[in-house]
Amino acid sequence: MLESYxxxxxxxxxxxxxxxxxxxxxxxxxxxxxxxxxxxxxxxxMMPYGPGTRQMPIRFYLVxxxxxxxxxxxxxxxxxxxxxxxxGLFGVIEMAIFIFILLVGFIYALKKGAFEWx
Amino acid sequence: MxxxxxxVILSAILFxxxxxxxxxxxxxxxxxMSIELMLNSANLAFIAFARQYNELNGQVFVFFVMTVAxxxxxxxxxxxxxxxxxxxxxxxxxxxxLKG
Amino acid sequence: xxxxxxxDLVYILPIVxxxxxxxVLVLVEAFTKRPDVTxxxxxxxxxxxxxxxxxxxxxxxxxxKEMLTVDGYAVFVYMLVLASGLLSLGxxxxxxxxxxxxxxxxxxxxxxxxxxxxLMASAANLIVVFLALELLSIPLYVMAAFVPNDASxxxxxxxxxxxxxxxGGFVLYGVALIYGATGATNLMDVVAAALGTNSPxxxxxxxxxxxxxxxxxxxxxxxxxxxxxxxxxxxxxxTAYMAVVAKAGGFAALFRVFIAAxxxxxxxxxxxxxxxxxxxxxxxxxxxxxxxxxxxxxAYSSIxxxxxxxxxxVTYGSALYADAVTSLLFYxxxxxxxxxxxxxxxxxxxxxxxxGLDFEDYAxxxxxxxxxxxxMLVFLLSFAxxxxxxxxxxxxxxxxxxLEAGYAWLAIVGVIMSLVSAFYYLRVVRFMYFEQGDPExxxxxxxxxxxxITVVGTIFLFLFSGPLLAWASEAxxxxx
Numbered sequence: 001m002l003e004s005y006x007x008x009x010x011x012x013x014x015x016x017x018x019x020x021x022x023x024x025x026x027x028x029x030x031x032x033x034x035x036x037x038x039x040x041x042x043x044x045x046m047m048p049y050g051p052g053t054r055q056m057p058i059r060f061y062l063v064x065x066x067x068x069x070x071x072x073x074x075x076x077x078x079x080x081x082x083x084x085x086x087x088g089l090f091g092v093i094e095m096a097i098f099i100f101i102l103l104v105g106f107i108y109a110l111k112k113g114a115f116e117w118x
Numbered sequence: 119m120x121x122x123x124x125x126v127i128l129s130a131i132l133f134x135x136x137x138x139x140x141x142x143x144x145x146x147x148x149x150x151m152s153i154e155l156m157l158n159s160a161n162l163a164f165i166a167f168a169r170q171y172n173e174l175n176g177q178v179f180v181f182f183v184m185t186v187a188x189x190x191x192x193x194x195x196x197x198x199x200x201x202x203x204x205x206x207x208x209x210x211x212x213x214x215x216l217k218g
Numbered sequence: 219x220x221x222x223x224x225x226d227l228v229y230i231l232p233i234v235x236x237x238x239x240x241x242v243l244v245l246v247e248a249f250t251k252r253p254d255v256t257x258x259x260x261x262x263x264x265x266x267x268x269x270x271x272x273x274x275x276x277x278x279x280x281x282x283k284e285m286l287t288v289d290g291y292a293v294f295v296y297m298l299v300l301a302s303g304l305l306s307l308g309x310x311x312x313x314x315x316x317x318x319x320x321x322x323x324x325x326x327x328x329x330x331x332x333x334x335x336x337l338m339a340s341a342a343n344l345i346v347v348f349l350a351l352e353l354l355s356i357p358l359y360v361m362a363a364f365v366p367n368d369a370s371x372x373x374x375x376x377x378x379x380x381x382x383x384x385x386g387g388f389v390l391y392g393v394a395l396i397y398g399a400t401g402a403t404n405l406m407d408v409v410a411a412a413l414g415t416n417s418p419x420x421x422x423x424x425x426x427x428x429x430x431x432x433x434x435x436x437x438x439x440x441x442x443x444x445x446x447x448x449x450x451x452x453x454x455x456x457t458a459y460m461a462v463v464a465k466a467g468g469f470a471a472l473f474r475v476f477i478a479a480x481x482x483x484x485x486x487x488x489x490x491x492x493x494x495x496x497x498x499x500x501x502x503x504x505x506x507x508x509x510x511x512x513x514x515x516x517a518y519s520s521i522x523x524x525x526x527x528x529x530x531x532v533t534y535g536s537a538l539y540a541d542a543v544t545s546l547l548f549y550x551x552x553x554x555x556x557x558x559x560x561x562x563x564x565x566x567x568x569x570x571x572x573x574g575l576d577f578e579d580y581a582x583x584x585x586x587x588x589x590x591x592x593x594m595l596v597f598l599l600s601f602a603x604x605x606x607x608x609x610x611x612x613x614x615x616x617x618x619x620x621l622e623a624g625y626a627w628l629a630i631v632g633v634i635m636s637l638v639s640a641f642y643y644l645r646v647v648r649f650m651y652f653e654q655g656d657p658e659x660x661x662x663x664x665x666x667x668x669x670x671i672t673v674v675g676t677i678f679l680f681l682f683s684g685p686l687l688a689w690a691s692e693a694x695x696x697x698x
Contacts, residue, residue, distance in 0.1 A: 061199055065192045072188035075181045090222075104241050111248035126398065133391050140384050149380055156387030163394035171401040179345050179403070183390060186352045190386075193359050194379050200363065201372045210380070213373045 062114055073102055125166035132159035146201075146208040150194050157187050222282060229281040229288045232270040232296055233336050239263035240329035247322035256322030257311055260329055264303045271296040280342060284404055287342040287474075290693030294547055295339035295470045298554055302462045303332045305558040305668055310455035312662035313565050317453070319366055327357035328459065335467030339474070344393040344403040344428075347471050351389060351435065354467050355382045358460050362452040370572060374451025381444040385434030392427030395420050396479075405478040412482045425480045425487065429472070436468035436524050439498040446505075449517035454568055457513065458561030461520045462554045469527055469550065473543055476534050484535020492532050492628060498525030499635040506642045512564055512575050515642060516557075519601060522639060523553050529616055529632060533623040541622065544691040545615040551686070552600065552612030555679065559672030560597040563590060566659050566669070574658075580646055581655025590659060591650045593673045598643040600676045603636045608676045611683035 076098065084091045109115065132155055139152025161180045168176025198208050205212065227234050243263070247256050271293050278289045307325065314320040334354030341347040359382060363375020397403050399421035400411035415421050434441040449457045480487070502522030509515035530546040533539055567583075568574050583591040600609030613636060617629045649655075679686060 058199065061195070065195060068188050069192055072185055075184055079178070079181070101241060104244050108244050108248045129394075133387075136387065140380075146376060146380065150383070153380070153383045153387055156384075157390060160387070160390040160394040163391070163398060167394070167398040167401070170398070173401075175403065176397060179393075179397075182345065182349060186349065186386075189352070189356055190379075190383055193356055194383065197359065197363050197372065197376045197379050201369075201376050204367060204369045204372055208376075210377075213377065 059117065066109060066114060070102065070106070073098075122166050122170045125169075126163055129159040129163040129166065132156075132162065144209050144211050146198050146210055149210065150191075150198075154187060154191075157183055226281040229277065229279045230286055230340065232267045232274065232300075233333050233340070235270055236263060236267045236329055236333045236336070239266070240326055240333065243322070243326045243329065247326060251322070253314070253320040253322040253324075257307065257325050260325035261304065261307050263329060264300055264307070264332070268297065268300045268304075271300065284406065285343045285346050286337070286340045288340060290695065291470075291474070291543070291547075292336075292340040294690065294693040295466060296336050298547075298551060299332050299335040299339075299463050299466050302459065302466070302554055302558070303328060305672070306455055306459040306463075308664045308668040309458055309558070309562055309565055312660070312665045313453070313455050313568075316660065316662070317365070317570070319364070321364075324361065324364060327361050331355075331357040331361070332463065335463050335470070338467040339470035341471055341474065342405050342478075344396060344405070344408070344475065344479075347428075347475060348386070348390050348393055350467070351432075351471070352386060354464065355386065355435070358382075358456075358464065361456045362448060362460070364456065365453050368572075370451040371453060374448045377444050378448045378452070381434060381448075385431045385441070387431070388427050388434070389431030392424045392429075392431060395424030395427065399424060405475065408479040409481065412480065418483075421480075422483050422486055425476070425483050426490070428475065429487070429490075432468050432472045433494065436465050436472070436527070437521050438494050438524055438528060439501040439521065442498070442501070442521050442524075445521055446514050446517040449520070450511060450513045454513065454561060454565050457517075458558055458565075461516075461561075462557050465520070465524060465527070466550055466554070469546065473531065473534070473546065476531070477539055477543070481535050488532055488535060491528065491534075492625070495525050495528045495532065495628065496631055498522065498528060499631060503635045503638045503642075506639070509642070510576055512577065512580070512646070515577075515646075516560060516564070519639065519642070520557065522635065523549075523557075523601075525635075526613065526616060526632065527553070529620055529628060532625055532628060533619065536623055538619065538623045540691070540694050541619045543694045544687065545612075545619045547690040547693060548683070548687055549612040549616050551679075551690075552608040555672050555675040556597050556600040556607070556609055559593065559669060559676060560601070562665055562669040562672060563594045563597065566590060566662075566665055567657060569658065577646060577649045578653075578655070579657055580649040581653035581657070583649075583655070583657050583659075584651035586657060587659050590669070593669050594650060595647060596673050596676050598646055602640040602643045604640075606677060606680050608680045608683070611680050611687075615683075615687060 077095070080087075080091060080095055084095075087094070136152045136154075136156035136159060139155065140149050143149050143152060161183055164176040164179050164183075168174065201213075202208050239259075240263070243256055243259055246259060250256075274288065274296075275290065275293050277293070280287050306328065310324060310328075314324060331354050334350050334352070334357070337350035338347065338354060341350050359375055359379040362378045363372045365371035393403060396408060399415050399417045400408050402408050402411055412421055430441065434444075437445040449461065452460070476484075476487075499522055502518050502520075502525055506515050506518035506522065509518060527546055527549055530542040530549070533542040564575065567579060580591075580594075583594070596607060600607035603609045603613040605611075613632070617632055620629045620632070
């Protein structure tokens with residue numbers, strides 16, 4: 001049963017081994033003269049200024065969360081779309097109710113100004 | 119074809135990892151990620167069992183769980199953002215204004 | 219093909235109505251932005267749902283392909299949580315205005331959460347238990363963190379959220395394991411398949427995980443760590459609300475699931491449950507002795523009451539479980555009335571968010587406000603289980619059931635712990651009547667009304683505990 005996975009195991013072995021080999025060659029034979037710039041996390045020949053992480057405006061968060069909420073609900077549309085011919089009118093009504101509930105949330109967010117960028 | 123048991127064992131390992139993560143990590147976001155891991159390990163178990171019993175219910179449950187997880191993300195991240203604005207930290211060890 | 223019809227919606231009309239009404243209120247709030255209007259409409263919605271539940275009393279049906287059950291047990295819990303909703307609307311209305319953060323969303327969130335608690339009582343499928351639990355909990359996380367720019371409220375919200383989501387994970391994994399062991403999540407199919415299952419360990423683990431998850435929600439020791447912090451930090455009306463409704467929903471689902479689906483593992487689980495009960499009673503009551511803040515004291519007290527409620531649960535596998543559920547429902551009713559009353563008094567004395575909550579602030583209350591302190595006295599006596607109060611009747615029926623089931627030692631532990639609890643309840647009484655002080659009390663009409671209703675309820679319902687018990691036991695008959 002596990003035999004079918006042998007090619008993958010061999011592939012993983014080769015990849016890992018090659019990676020270790022190549023990096024090891026550089027490590028063992030290459031000369032090293034560390035400087036401060038070279039030791040910087042992102043080495044590009046320039047000195048980094050300021051921390052790498054910055055605070056994002058809170059508005060991005062709001063948009064992202066609204067996106068998640070309305071996006072995940074699409075999950076329910078997929079199985080529905082597969083069988084909606086068999087479900088007939090009943091399925092259409094069900095989905096209309098579902099979308100309507102989402103719409104209420106959307107109208108709420110709209111009226112509360114969640115989509116205004118300023 | 120991998121046997122169902124392996125999926126169940128994997129899901130049990132993921133679930134345990136999630137619990138351990140909740141108990142030992144101190145950053146609220148990481149704790150929450152561990153909780154998500156717990157939910158997703160249950161999803162994996164549902165899928166595996168649905169396959170074993172050859173029925174669809176288990177797969178449909180996963181959809182519900184994913185939706186619930188999304189709702190939890192929205193509420194949880196909002197709580198963390200507000201608390202970060204007040205305290206400038208989401209380390210749960212520093213949430214100590216309530217002590218008896 | 220469809221399989222559902224209008225009659226499915228009619229069976230669960232109180233819940234459907236409440237959810238539709240909450241959606242309507244979302245729109246009302248979005249367009250009018252007037253918290254008072256939303257609050258009044260929410261109260262109307264709750265009243266209408268109560269009416270629909272009254273009409274429904276006596277119905278016995280399953281809806282949506284046995285996903286939901288409507289029976290006397292469910293309708294009893296409907297009434298309880300709907301009444302809790304009305305009482306906590308009364309608590310919240312004045313408080314939110316006084317503290318200056320009245321927002322309509324508060325009431326809408328509450329409606330959703332009540333619908334979640336009602337669904338928990340009706341859930342006949344494990345996945346519905348999980349979804350209802352989340353519908354109950356997610357609005358509560360937001361409500362706990364409702365005070366703007368207040369570190370302790372936000373902290374309470376975050377702690378409640380993390381622990382609540384953690385507990386939800388346990389419940390869900392338990393459901394997954396039971397699905398694995400039996401191939402079903404429907405309670406009826408689970409109980410049928412559980413007898414012939416070839417993975418009894420998985421079934422037992424699943425049942426235990428569900429017990430742990432719901433144990434977090436109803437604050438059983440050792441899953442209670444969040445309770446004191448959350449109860450103290452959350453705005454007081456929210457604390458009052460979650461102390462009752464989260465417990466009612468949690469216990470309702472716990473009992474239905476275990477009685478309907480897991481009688482086969484009762485021999486293995488009963489010792490565990492008995493241990494949980496003893497731990498909860500001891501830790502809750504002893505820790506309450508050390509408290510100086512009234513909100514924390516009531517939090518530990520509510521943990522100990524979870525222990526008392528859980529006491530009924532040790533008999534769930536025996537022939538006496540119908541009596542056990544009856545006394546559980548009755549105790550839940552007693553706890554609801556008493557708890558809301560005591561929180562109403564706490565709110566009356568609370569000066570600002572988090573101020574005026576120490577025992578010292580109650581000094582001299584008896585002299586300056588005799589009515590209010592008499593009310594508080596009644597609630598504290600009812601908590602401690604002293605006649606003639608509803609709390610006494612609750613404890614009486616509970617201990618009687620436990621004795622009949624042959625758990626005499628458990629009943630003795632219960633009685634001893636009731637005596638311990640009298641110490642910390644009477645400390646408040648001592649401050650009210652025997653210490654000098656000059657407390658400042660808000661006299662607000664709605665708050666006073668809630669206090670009056672609960673005082674009358676605590677004493678008056680005691681006189682009618684016989685018929686009430688009969689009603690509760692009639693409600694339970696349907697569960698069998």
